[in-house]
Amino acid sequence: MIRTGLLAAISAATIAVASGVASAHSDAATTGSEVLPHFQTDADGEKKPFTDVDFKNEAKDFQFIVMSDRNGANRAGVFEDAIKKINWLQPEFVISVGDLIGGYKTDMKEIEGQREEFDGIIKQLNMRYFYVPGNHDLSNPGQERTWEERYGHRYYHFLYHDVLFLVLSTDDPFPVQMGDEQVAYFEKVLKDNPSPRWTMVFMHNPTWRLDPTKHQASKKKAYENRFSDFDRMLKDRKYTVFAGHTHNYTHARRNGGHEHIVMATTGGGSKMRGARNYGEFDHMAWVTMTDNGPIIANLDLDGILPPDVRTSETAAQVSQMERARPTSEMVKVERDIFTTGEAKISVKNPLQIPIEVSFDFEVPTPLTVDPKSVTRELEPGAKTDIKVSLRAPAGTRTDSLNEPVTVKYKGEWNQGDAEASPFAVTSEFTIGVDRQRAIKRAKGTVTIDGNLREWGELPLKVAGTEPPDPKWKSPKDASYKMGLSYDDQFLYIAVETRDNKLFLDASRAPHEQDGIEIRIDARPDPERSKGRALWNYTDHGIVMVAPIVKDDQQTTYVRPASLDEVAQVKSIVSENGITAEIAIPTAWLDAQQKGPWKAIRLNAVMHDYDSSVGRKAKHLWWRPDWRFDRNIEGSGTFTKE
Numbered sequence: 115m116i117r118t119g120l121l122a123a124i125s126a127a128t129i130a131v132a133s134g135v136a137s138a139h140s141d142a143a144t145t146g147s148e149v150l151p152h153f154q155t156d157a158d159g160e161k162k163p164f165t166d167v168d169f170k171n172e173a174k175d176f177q178f179i180v181m182s183d184r185n186g187a188n189r190a191g192v193f194e195d196a197i198k199k200i201n202w203l204q205p206e207f208v209i210s211v212g213d214l215i216g217g218y219k220t221d222m223k224e225i226e227g228q229r230e231e232f233d234g235i236i237k238q239l240n241m242r243y244f245y246v247p248g249n250h251d252l253s254n255p256g257q258e259r260t261w262e263e264r265y266g267h268r269y270y271h272f273l274y275h276d277v278l279f280l281v282l283s284t285d286d287p288f289p290v291q292m293g294d295e296q297v298a299y300f301e302k303v304l305k306d307n308p309s310p311r312w313t314m315v316f317m318h319n320p321t322w323r324l325d326p327t328k329h330q331a332s333k334k335k336a337y338e339n340r341f342s343d344f345d346r347m348l349k350d351r352k353y354t355v356f357a358g359h360t361h362n363y364t365h366a367r368r369n370g371g372h373e374h375i376v377m378a379t380t381g382g383g384s385k386m387r388g389a390r391n392y393g394e395f396d397h398m399a400w401v402t403m404t405d406n407g408p409i410i411a412n413l414d415l416d417g418i419l420p421p422d423v424r425t426s427e428t429a430a431q432v433s434q435m436e437r438a439r440p441t442s443e444m445v446k447v448e449r450d451i452f453t454t455g456e457a458k459i460s461v462k463n464p465l466q467i468p469i470e471v472s473f474d475f476e477v478p479t480p481l482t483v484d485p486k487s488v489t490r491e492l493e494p495g496a497k498t499d500i501k502v503s504l505r506a507p508a509g510t511r512t513d514s515l516n517e518p519v520t521v522k523y524k525g526e527w528n529q530g531d532a533e534a535s536p537f538a539v540t541s542e543f544t545i546g547v548d549r550q551r552a553i554k555r556a557k558g559t560v561t562i563d564g565n566l567r568e569w570g571e572l573p574l575k576v577a578g579t580e581p582p583d584p585k586w587k588s589p590k591d592a593s594y595k596m597g598l599s600y601d602d603q604f605l606y607i608a609v610e611t612r613d614n615k616l617f618l619d620a621s622r623a624p625h626e627q628d629g630i631e632i633r634i635d636a637r638p639d640p641e642r643s644k645g646r647a648l649w650n651y652t653d654h655g656i657v658m659v660a661p662i663v664k665d666d667q668q669t670t671y672v673r674p675a676s677l678d679e680v681a682q683v684k685s686i687v688s689e690n691g692i693t694a695e696i697a698i699p700t701a702w703l704d705a706q707q708k709g710p711w712k713a714i715r716l717n718a719v720m721h722d723y724d725s726s727v728g729r730k731a732k733h734l735w736w737r738p739d740w741r742f743d744r745n746i747e748g749s750g751t752f753t754k755e
Contacts, residue, residue: 152275161266163245163281165236169206174275179205179413180316180377180399183213183358184232185250187383192396195415196380197238203400203413207241209279211358211377212248212318221621222256229264244272244281248318248359252285269296271303277403278303278310282344284319284359292321292340304347312407313353315344320357320376322368345369354408356399363393363412364429365421375399375410375421389414391432391537393424428529428537431465435525435539438464440471442521444748445504447549452512457545459500459521463492469527473500476520480507481547483519504547516580516737518544518746544738546746550713552755556599560606562695564661564686569608572597576720580735581744590614592722592734594630594691598752604682604697605711607632609718611691617723618687620662624669625721629660630685630694633740635715636706642715643748647740650674654740655702659685659694677702713753 157163179200184193200208215228236243245265252258252268261268269283280300286293304313321341348369355374363378378384378395389395395414402409410421438461445455463469472489484503492498504519526538551574560568572595579586586592594611609630619627635645635654645653651674658671668685672678682697703711720734738744 155272157267157270159266161262161264163265163267163270165239165243167240167242169242169274175402175404176275177205177400177402179203179208180356180401181208181210182377182380182397182399183211183248183361183382184380185213185216185248185382186218188216189381189383192379192381192415194235194238196396196398197235199413199415200398201238201240205241205400207244207274208239209244209281209316210246211316211356212246212284213250213358213382214245214248215251217250217257218253220254220256222260225257225260229260233264244279244316246281246316246318247283247285249285249289252283252288254288258287269299271300273307273310275403276311278307278313280313280315282315282317284317284321290319290321290324297340297343300344301347304351311352311405312403313348313351314408315348315353315355317355317357319359320374322355322374323376348372352407354410361394363389363395363397363424365424366426373408373410373421387540389423390428391424391539393429431527431529431537432539434464435469435527436541438462439525439539439541440473440521440523440543442543442545442747444746445545445547446748447512447547449549450512452506452510452515452547453508454503454505455547457502457504457519459502459545460497461490461492461500461523461525462497463494465527466494467527468493469525471526472524474522475502475545476522478517478519480510481505481515481519502545504545506547512547512549513574515547516576516578516735517582518546518738518744520544520744542743544744544746546738546749548737548746548749548751551752553598553600553605553714553752554755556601556606560599560601560604560695560697562606562682562684562697564684564693564695566608566610566693566695569597569599571595572608572610574736576718576734576736578734579732580738583732585730586722586732586734592720592732594718594720594734596718596736598716600700600754602700604699605703605714607694607696607698607716607718609694609696609720610688611693611720613691613720613722615724616663616687616691617725618660618663618692619726620665620667620669622660622669624658624660624671627660627669627721627723628692629658629669629721630692631656631658631719631721632696633717634698635740636703636711638707638709639713642713643751645715645740646745655681655698655706657681657683657696657698659683659696661685661687661692663687676705711754713751715748715751717750 214232219225247268269281271280286296353372358377360376361379361382361384364376366374368374378393378397380396384394387394398413400411400413440459440461442459445457461471470491474487475483477483482505488500521543524538524540526536528536574596577589577593591614594609597608599606613628617628625631633647633654633656635642647654655677656673659668661668670683672681680699680702685692685694718736722732724730737749738746
């Protein structure tokens with residue numbers, strides 16, 4: 115057996131592998147019954163981070179493929195299509211940049227099912243595949259354990275034809291860290307291999323781009339120092355770095371002019387707005403290693419793109435256009451009935467060249483708009499306001515207008531080459547109609563027991579999905595009612611659902627079954643109206659609850675911790691669905707509002723699954739989800755009466 119101490123002596127015609135996760139050992143140039151004279155490893159064994167398929171076309175100038183993120187928000191079939199096309203191309207091997215599975219689950223049977231599915235796809239390759247972990251693969255200790263049980267190594271290295279490959283783990287531990295042991299491991303690897311033809315680095319998160327000042331103080335060291343260590347260790351070498359994670363492509367030269375490439379996606383979530391403007395496309399990198407370094411061609415699944423497909427100059431222009439995207443104001447209604455109103459769209463040209471802007475309106479029933487589309491040309495630095503009239507038939511209740519007008523925006527400009535297609539940014543935003551509602555003082559004592567006897571008829575009714583979902587059939591399928599009240603100690607929220615097929619599972623989170631979700635933003639305006647429900651709950655509170663059928667218990671999720679410590683929540687199974695009562699201390703609202711609370715913004719959603727298969731779920735938002743483009747700024751505002 116060859117020990118790791120001998121790796122530096124391995125010749126240019128040899129591949130070697132090592133890892134800091136498992137004990138050092140090696141395969142004496144054999145895989146199964148076949149002898150591979152160019153391959154040696156200390157990571158071979160029952161569990162290992164690569165497949166047993168032979169290398170293809172071993173030669174001094176060799177070709178391999180880099181695949182990008184398959185997750186999160188996997189788009190079915192894209193990765194599989196790439197696998198098929200890789201087999202057409204016949205590279206010598208394939209390597210990833212992580213996010214291979216959906217992950218983010220604590221049920222290891224489900225994680226193992228995801229890994230089994232992924233490995234089944236990889237088995238379709240007829241060349242070797244090297245695994246690289248991403249945050250979706252290592253999002254908790256259980257996932258780390260199952261990774262090591264299946265693949266053996268979370269970080270490792272290998273030599274192939276005198277090219278040194280480093281596979282880093284940027285979630286060591288999760289999230290976004292590289293531990294001292296890993297850094298020390300690669301420091302030794304680089305010391306033991308001082309002069310390969312080239313050094314290739316593969317990692318998931320492009321941590322050289324992270325700003326430590328924007329992260330929690332407890333993680334500053336991890337963000338600030340770890341990749342700077344690699345910068346120091348690599349700077350005097352000939353090297354190239356590949357990463358993923360961001361789902362948009364960027365090519366840059368840094369740390370002495372070395373290429374740092376952030377891949378887009380190979381099936382991961384993407385708006386697919388194009389390579390040139392946004393770096394959003396499904397692709398793989400075809401890499402040919404030569405004595406002068408790697409020659410890199412981006413392979414779109416429908417073509418080939420160069421490594422500078424998105425330059426820093428064009429990226430800056432797109433960034434300027436994105437930051438200057440149009441804004442709109444909600445049509446505020448004073449009454450329960452809506453007939454007509456006027457919305458204003460404001461737009462600015464932030465560039466030093468002319469642009470053309472266009473707006474097209476998708477209008478839900480029963481609303482109409484005038485005009486139906488608008489196009490304007492804007493000189494450099496110019497601003498303009500566009501007014502749009504909204505109308506509804508007589509007698510239309512404002513509360514029923516939960517679906518917004520969708521505005522499709524495009525801003526286009528040319529970059530000097532009249533024959534080239536113009537650059538363009540696109541986005542969607544909304545124009546909504548809503549009113550402010552009063553929260554009345556509770557007439558008597560409210561007991562948080564899930565029994566709504568003291569509430570009477572709940573005034574706010576939701577009978578339909580937002581956004582519209584053809585799987586929803588009728589109010590009997592899924593619908594709910596909601597009401598609010600308050601006293602000196604608490605803001606009270608009551609919800610009663612109607613569900614023709616109740617699906618409850620004590621092992622699942624509330625939003626993964628027929629649960630209720632409430633989001634509340636109690637900050638002062640304008641922050642409250644502009645809130646978008648940040649993932650870390652620094653701007654709002656969330657309460658999710660679902661009852662357990664047998665035990666008069668419930669599953670809950672309440673964030674932030676300051677709300678979890680004081681909120682009262684109870685949900686029970688009712689005759690036609692479930693009910694829930696929630697009490698939010700007024701002291702918490704006061705702290706969020708920086709004074710005695712006067713108003714809040716609230717949204718609610720009923721999750722309706724009908725079965726354990728998540729794809730069949732329906733989600734009945736009262737107002738459009740704040741987190742996404744259909745959000746109506748300021749919608750769902752309540753004032754204390």
